[in-house]
Amino acid sequence: LSGLRGLTGALSGSLVIRYCESLSSLGGLMNVTSAPDITITSAGNLTSLVGLGGLRNIDYIALESNPAFRSLAGLNSSSIQVGTLILRHNAKLRSLHACEGISALQKLTVEFNDALESGSGLGRLRNVTGQVQIVSNAALASLQAFSNIVPDETTGSMRMQPSPGLQCFTPAECDSLSHPG
Numbered sequence: 418l419s420g421l422r423g424l425t426g427a428l429s430g431s432l433v434i435r436y437c438e439s440l441s442s443l444g445g446l447m448n449v450t451s452a453p454d455i456t457i458t459s460a461g462n463l464t465s466l467v468g469l470g471g472l473r474n475i476d477y478i479a480l481e482s483n484p485a486f487r488s489l490a491g492l493n494s495s496s497i498q499v500g501t502l503i504l505r506h507n508a509k510l511r512s513l514h515a516c517e518g519i520s521a522l523q524k525l526t527v528e529f530n531d532a533l534e535s536g537s538g539l540g541r542l543r544n545v546t547g548q549v550q551i552v553s554n555a556a557l558a559s560l561q562a563f564s565n566i567v568p569d570e571t572t573g574s575m576r577m578q579p580s581p582g583l584q585c586f587t588p589a590e591c592d593s594l595s596h597p598g
Contacts, residue, residue, distance in 0.1 A: 427474075428452040434460055443468030443491065451475060458482055466491025466515075479503040489515040489538065501547075505529055513538030513562075520543070525566070528552040536562035545573055552578040 418545040425448040432452055434440065438461035446468050454477035457463065465488040465527040466480075472492070480486060492499075498554055501524040506511065510530045516538040524547040527536065533554040539562060546569040549561065560577055568575045 424449055426450055431456070434458070438462065447471055451532045454478065456481075461485060464488065464509075472497065473497045476500040477503075479505070480507055482506040484508050486502070488508055489513060492516055493518065500524075502526070508532060511535075512557075517541055523547045524549075527554060530575055531555045533557050536560070539563065540565070542566055545569065545575075549573070549575040549577075552576065 424446060428449055428451065430453065432449075432455045434455075434457045436459045438459075440460045441462040441464070441554045443463070448471055449469070450471050451474035452472070453475075455469075455475060456477075456479045457493065458481045459484050462485050463483055465483050466597060467490050469491040470493070475498070479501075481581075482505070484507075487509045489510075497518040499519050499522060502516070502519070502522055503524070503526040504513075505526060508531050510593070511532050512535045513527070514537065517540065519539065520541045521544045522542065523545070525539075525542075525545055526548070527533070528550055529552070533553070534556045536551070537586075538559070543565055545566055549563075549566055549568055551557075565579070566575070567586055
């Protein structure tokens, strides 16, 4: 994406990267500060979001089916504003570190990330106005990192589905996982 280095400031349209097997860097996007939405799907060699370090505001970001994707590094601004965060089918994603700057979301989906061991990067996240889904992350041993998230009373919902080896951190959590709804 080095040919995109001329993109600066706020994007007015969507940025969609799909089926780019040889893409290994987002370096050409380093001067983008905001975008309505970014979708990265099936970028075979992309391992992180490094290159999006200038991003301060994004309405929607979806990272799906990126087999080499390991890290959210690049979202590590202390004051980034994100509306919706979707992380789905990123087989090597191990943690949510680099999301420490996110304190509120409209929607959070973290599902089918087989290597995800921890959600601790979302420690500042408190308020989600819409749906929260933490589902089928095979290596996730605890939901404790998600315990501070409070869905909005009127518009929000929370769905957490246990994964093999998941340990509860409170009796209420164990009960809610055993008897959802």
